[in-house]
Amino acid sequence: MEKFDFIAGDPRFSGVVPFEKKLWLSSPTMHGDEQKWVDDAIQTNWVSTVGANINEVEKQIAEFVGVRYAVGLSQGTAALHLATKLAGEKLYGQAKPNAGTLAGKKVFASDMTFDASINPIAYEDGDAVFIDTEYDTWNMSPEALEKAFEIYPEVRLVVIAHLYGTPGKMDELKAVCDKHGALIVEDAAESLGAKYLLNGEWVETGALGDYNCISFNGNKIITGSAGGMFLTNSREDAEKVRKWSTQSREAAPWYQHEEIGYNYRMSNIIAGVVRGQIPYLAEHMAQKKAIYERYEAGLKDLPVKMNPWDAEKSMPNFWLSCMIIDRDAMAPSVRGEVDYLYRSEPGKSSPSEILDAIASINAEGRPIWKPMHMQPIYRSHPFITAEGSGRARSNAYIAGSGVDVGADIFARGLCLPSDNKMTPAQQDAVIDMIRRCFA
Numbered sequence: 001m002e003k004f005d006f007i008a009g010d011p012r013f014s015g016v017v018p019f020e021k022k023l024w025l026s027s028p029t030m031h032g033d034e035q036k037w038v039d040d041a042i043q044t045n046w047v048s049t050v051g052a053n054i055n056e057v058e059k060q061i062a063e064f065v066g067v068r069y070a071v072g073l074s075q076g077t078a079a080l081h082l083a084t085k086l087a088g089e090k091l092y093g094q095a096k097p098n099a100g101t102l103a104g105k106k107v108f109a110s111d112m113t114f115d116a117s118i119n120p121i122a123y124e125d126g127d128a129v130f131i132d133t134e135y136d137t138w139n140m141s142p143e144a145l146e147k148a149f150e151i152y153p154e155v156r157l158v159v160i161a162h163l164y165g166t167p168g169k170m171d172e173l174k175a176v177c178d179k180h181g182a183l184i185v186e187d188a189a190e191s192l193g194a195k196y197l198l199n200g201e202w203v204e205t206g207a208l209g210d211y212n213c214i215s216f217n218g219n220k221i222i223t224g225s226a227g228g229m230f231l232t233n234s235r236e237d238a239e240k241v242r243k244w245s246t247q248s249r250e251a252a253p254w255y256q257h258e259e260i261g262y263n264y265r266m267s268n269i270i271a272g273v274v275r276g277q278i279p280y281l282a283e284h285m286a287q288k289k290a291i292y293e294r295y296e297a298g299l300k301d302l303p304v305k306m307n308p309w310d311a312e313k314s315m316p317n318f319w320l321s322c323m324i325i326d327r328d329a330m331a332p333s334v335r336g337e338v339d340y341l342y343r344s345e346p347g348k349s350s351p352s353e354i355l356d357a358i359a360s361i362n363a364e365g366r367p368i369w370k371p372m373h374m375q376p377i378y379r380s381h382p383f384i385t386a387e388g389s390g391r392a393r394s395n396a397y398i399a400g401s402g403v404d405v406g407a408d409i410f411a412r413g414l415c416l417p418s419d420n421k422m423t424p425a426q427q428d429a430v431i432d433m434i435r436r437c438f439a
């Protein structure tokens with residue numbers, strides 16, 4: 001039996017015609033200028049980790065985000081690693097060559113995010129403590145963060161990601177961090193172009209933390225095929241990250257090293273692709289917003305909601321459109337570590353059923369990023385909810401306790417095809433599949 005034969009045999013899905021060409025979750029969109037800048041790098045022989053494209057994209061992104069310095073790096077993950085290391089060094093001093101700057105230290109971190117946000121804590125030998133999510137923006141809960149400081153008052157570093165391009169509650173999160181004297185590593189990998197109203201002023205994500213990171217990964221709002229940046233207002237921090245990213249070479253005629261180094265610098269070829277993409281950021285955001293609004297309208301009368309955002313204090317970049325099924329419209333479903341099972345019920349559905357239904361017409365959705373506290377690799381790490389420790393409470397003996405917002409959004413939510421090249425007709429076909437799931 002072919003993977004989706006069961007859907008073909010289900011009368012709810014009769015007559016559907018799969019797309020000939022796969023509809024992606026979020027694929028790169030090239031415009032032609034990228035080729036020009038890549039060719040320029042090749043023709044001038046600046047194909048390594050120095051050149052006009054790097055200089056130009058660092059300047060343009062710093063200006064756009066509203067920070068003084070941008071340092072081009074090989075990936076967002078590299079930016080997050082060096083940002084986290086820099087924060088660790090600032091807080092706890094320079095580590096020995098064979099130790100991380102966060103050795104023996106706890107770091108609070110967004111729980112519902114991609115693991116690249118928080119793995120750098122482990123690269124630096126720190127221990128991530130995961131902070132639960134809130135329902136209003138699907139980002140770190142300020143309440144849970146405050147609770148975490150009650151439990152671990154010694155913590156001085158917090159890694160905050162903006163999920164799917166929607167800014168978190170940065171005014172509240174920053175207030176909690178300020179109160180406890182903690183620094184923020186901001187992971188704006190998914191949210192370039194999204195803004196937040198902070199103290200009456202609109203601030204771009206990527207300028208909201210003490211150490212800020214963005215990504216140009218192939219699935220992001222603009223891409224370099226790969227690449228990332230560290231963003232800061234501190235010249236010293238920018239210089240340090242630039243030095244670390246180029247093997248920590250000192251200013252000597254020979255290879256001289258006082259610190260551990262990394263080969264993390266952005267290539268001038270990659271920077272050429274980014275340079276060609278920057279002029280289209282606004283266009284991509286407008287396309288993504290239109291996609292979000294079309295889903296919102298098309299799914300309006302179903303028992304589902306779109307991923308939420310704060311219309312007063314934020315302007316997302318709408319990188320991914322997501323939906324969450326109302327509790328009473330969830331059909332039974334379970335997920336193992338790698339497999340899943342669900343049952344269909346009239347008027348109800350589940351993320352797994354919808355993702356299969358979408359996949360059967362050759363379109364790519366994705367489960368919500370599985371929260372870090374649920375990941376096998378981090379199962380021994382603390383997880384703090386608005387109520388306190390969220391560990392060992394899934395069968396809590398006190399009725400109504402044991403909240404786990406991240407696990408709930410993971411169970412009921414999913415990411416919808418959000419490619420900015422998707423046509424309205426294609427999107428309507430996806431919406432039609434979702435409607436059929438609830439038939």
Ligand SMILES: Cc1ncc(COP(=O)(O)O)c(C=O)c1O
Binds near residue numbers: 075077116
């Ligand atoms: C939230 C988040 N952080 C970090 C990264 C890592 O960025 P990169 O792929 O450029 O290393 C990604 C995506 O890839 C991401 O979605």
